Amino acid sequence: MLSLHHDARTPVHALPAGVKLLVLFAVGTTLFFVTSMTVLGAAVVGVGLCYALARIPWRTAGRQLLTVLPFAVSILALQWLFSGWETAVLVGQRIVVLVMLANLVTLTTRTTAMIAAIETALRPLKPLGIRPERVGLVVAMTIRFIPVIKEQADQVRAAQRARGVERSTAFLAPLLVKTLRLADGLGEALDARGVDGPRRTEGTRPL
Amino acid sequence: MIEIEGVSQWFGERHVLRDVGLTLTEDRIGVIGSNGSGKSTFARLLNGLLVPSKGRVAVDGLDTGRKGREVRRRVGFVFQDPDIQIVMPTVAEDLAFGLKRHGLSKAEIALRVTEVLAEYGLSEFRDHPAHLLSGGQKQLLAIAAVLVTGPRYVVFDEPTTLLDLRNRRRVGKLVRELEQKVVVVSHDLELLAGFERVIVFDGGRVVADGPAEESVAAYVAMHPPL
Numbered sequence A: 001m002l003s004l005h006h007d008a009r010t011p012v013h014a015l016p017a018g019v020k021l022l023v024l025f026a027v028g029t030t031l032f033f034v035t036s037m038t039v040l041g042a043a044v045v046g047v048g049l050c051y052a053l054a055r056i057p058w059r060t061a062g063r064q065l066l067t068v069l070p071f072a073v074s075i076l077a078l079q080w081l082f083s084g085w086e087t088a089v090l091v092g093q094r095i096v097v098l099v100m101l102a103n104l105v106t107l108t109t110r111t112t113a114m115i116a117a118i119e120t121a122l123r124p125l126k127p128l129g130i131r132p133e134r135v136g137l138v139v140a141m142t143i144r145f146i147p148v149i150k151e152q153a154d155q156v157r158a159a160q161r162a163r164g165v166e167r168s169t170a171f172l173a174p175l176l177v178k179t180l181r182l183a184d185g186l187g188e189a190l191d192a193r194g195v196d197g198p199r200r201t202e203g204t205r206p207l
Numbered sequence B: 001m002i003e004i005e006g007v008s009q010w011f012g013e014r015h016v017l018r019d020v021g022l023t024l025t026e027d028r029i030g031v032i033g034s035n036g037s038g039k040s041t042f043a044r045l046l047n048g049l050l051v052p053s054k055g056r057v058a059v060d061g062l063d064t065g066r067k068g069r070e071v072r073r074r075v076g077f078v079f080q081d082p083d084i085q086i087v088m089p090t091v092a093e094d095l096a097f098g099l100k101r102h103g104l105s106k107a108e109i110a111l112r113v114t115e116v117l118a119e120y121g122l123s124e125f126r127d128h129p130a131h132l133l134s135g136g137q138k139q140l141l142a143i144a145a146v147l148v149t150g151p152r153y154v155v156f157d158e159p160t161t162l163l164d165l166r167n168r169r170r171v172g173k174l175v176r177e178l179e180q181k182v183v184v185v186s187h188d189l190e191l192l193a194g195f196e197r198v199i200v201f202d203g204g205r206v207v208a209d210g211p212a213e214e215s216v217a218a219y220v221a222m223h224p225p226l
């Protein structure tokens, strides 16, 4: 789901990020109060239409759906077992609507716009000591560094496998070390790029 | 001008720089020396990422300890590993990041970003996730993101170490053609060829200081073939 921005000029893309996030939030909460299969079915079709409106290629949309399939199927199976098929269908429809809508927002909104929207939403909380720009920065950096950390995890796994260690949780320790080192470097890089943090006090002289 | 006066640096008990005094005025300055000789530590002093345990570093008269913020605006820093330096998810966003901190308006930022993307041959990657760029492209982006904010000096710490020959040459050319004054720490002696001044560190001390050819010859002489 990360950084899969699909560039195009459509009404869906043009909608302000804040509006899209609000709609997502509203739909997400109301969905769970809707118990009519017809209404939920209509919602599924509605989301499909939004995809068409945003001119998302079928393959992209399909791929998004596929990634949640195993998860959705297992929930459906459980619901069917314990609450009957009607509930299972309702839950299935809700998952599809929610996931597809969330993906549509990511596909049609630039990260920058999304972060700006989050910052705006948090602005009223400033008096409580919350710094919206900082929250925005954290969100952006999380998106940026998830793939980096995943890459590091893969490297550690590969290095261990090369030395004959198979399937163990031992890779967590080196990964943690790597991640901490990354965090250290990152703090310095942010400093160098003009983000002010608390001054470090390393390099003290022995007595 | 960057002045380093009577600087010593300790990390705990470890004495990493020993009484270094230098005045940097040249446009192209290289720094070489063995692993652990204190080059990176020295580089980090130049923009106040590190404040010396003893002595003083000043950039255009601004003390790095007291005027860290202004110093860092003047002195850009490019790290060896671009992965830590790129902090935003996409190429254009990362370029915009530094500019935002310099108080430019949205329109100015957009304009500058477009210019810089074209300048560094990154236009087609504008909305590309940064992690999908190649190593060379990442380093170009990291350098572009520093230069876009218009520093007067740029410090590079091993900018070509992780690159292949082609990208090494590309970064080398870029460094040579910069209008800024640059300080380049490197093990890549080819990169420093023709530099006005190359400083050699050994065990935290400056052991040679002169034009590139002389300093490199001194450095090579210090390490005869095994």
Ligand SMILES: Nc1ncnc2c1ncn2[C@@H]1O[C@H](COP(=O)(O)OP(=O)(O)OP(=O)(O)O)[C@@H](O)[C@H]1O
Pocket (backbone or CB within 6 Å): A202, B011, B014, B016, B033, B034, B035, B036, B037, B038, B039, B040, B041, B042
């Ligand atoms: N933050 C720190 N805390 C403790 N020790 C440090 C720190 N930074 C550097 N050192 C130590 O200081 C010495 C010099 O390190 P420095 O990174 O400046 O060397 P270098 O010349 O850049 O080496 P290289 O060529 O390997 O990059 C090393 O022994 C290193 O372990």
Ligand SMILES: [Mg+2]
Pocket (backbone or CB within 6 Å): B039, B040, B041, B157
């Ligand atoms: Mg170093």
